[in-house]
Amino acid sequence: MAIHAVVFDVNETLFSLAPVRDRMVEVGLGADRLEPWFRAILVDGIAAAAAGRFVAFPDLARHHLDVELRRGGQPADDATIARVLAGFEQTTPHDDVGPAFEQLRSAGVRIATLTNGTAAITRAFLERCDLDVLVDEVWDVEAAGSWKPTPAPYHWAVERLGLPADRVAMVAVHPWDIQGAMATGLVGAFLERPGAAGYPSGFPRPDHRAASLTDLVARLAT
Structure with missing residues (x-):
């Protein structure tokens, strides 16, 4: 899908x-x-x-x-x-962030960010790195009233996007974030950056996984 x-x-x-x-x-x-x-x-x-x-x-x-x-x-x-x-x-973006965002925009896929941190920090980061023009929505979890990986932030994001959950993918380097997203019906895309702890074997497998963001979004944009 x-x-x-x-x-x-x-x-x-x-x-x-x-x-x-x-x-x-x-x-x-x-x-x-x-x-x-x-x-x-x-x-x-x-x-x-x-x-x-x-x-x-x-x-x-x-x-x-x-x-x-x-x-x-x-x-x-x-x-x-x-x-x-x-x-x-x-902070500066990882080298694959800009190209990955460009891939998604070219494919007509909307881009949002959702952090347990603050939207203000995210927005400043995106503007500082000239990535803000590629991002449709910049969110934090405060409006949902709960941190990821509880269900509320994912449900809140899907509602704001106006899409069925299975048409929305969550990308993160944190396995717990992927698990929270998948448990609420989103597609889980795990980014396994070098040096990361990896994905726990006891967790349900993510729908997608890759070591670079460009490889990961290529699978999502097809």
């Missing part, structure tokens, strides 16, 4: 968090603290969603950065935290 719209996750799917890691190093944290920090944000945000509550990504990001700084014996003042989080304003 033809795909009429593709919804993209943002953090790590479209851009690397390397600039945030660089800022963490600048304030005295180890480069290896990025992944535990980001994972803690996701765990708490998803746990809150499972309990029927919504907590904004920036609030959790600041909280867990405060924890990291204190554990590392570094100042945890507002200026230091803001300096690290400003790394999100320096």
Whole structure:
């Protein structure tokens, strides 16, 4: 069945968090603290969603950065935290993002983004990289009142697109995001970027998977 719209996750799917890691190093944290920090944000945000509550990504990001700084014996003042989080304003797209978006546009497939982060950060990223003209919708999960992978954000996105769920694909590097999308009827397209943890064998297999975004969207746009 033809795909009429593709919804993209943002953090790590479209851009690397390397600039945030660089800022963490600048304030005295180890480069290896990025992944535990980001994972803690996701765990708490998803746990809150499972309990029927919504907590904004920036609030959790600041909280867990405060924890990291204190554990590392570094100042945890507002200026230091803001300096690290400003790394999100320096992100650049993975090399395959622009070509993949162009492929979809050429095929007449609509493009949307849906992040557990903020639409403002996504929009600034797209504008900074001249990709905004290729994207139809820029969303975060706040309007849905729940984080991915709970059903609400996917249902909300499909409703906004005005399409049947099976005509919409979700692209992400996070297996849990693919599982949430597939459980609500969307097509799951797993992007297995180099260095990623891979796809858990206990999860139902994604509908599509590839190591590059251009290869993945080529399968969706046919």
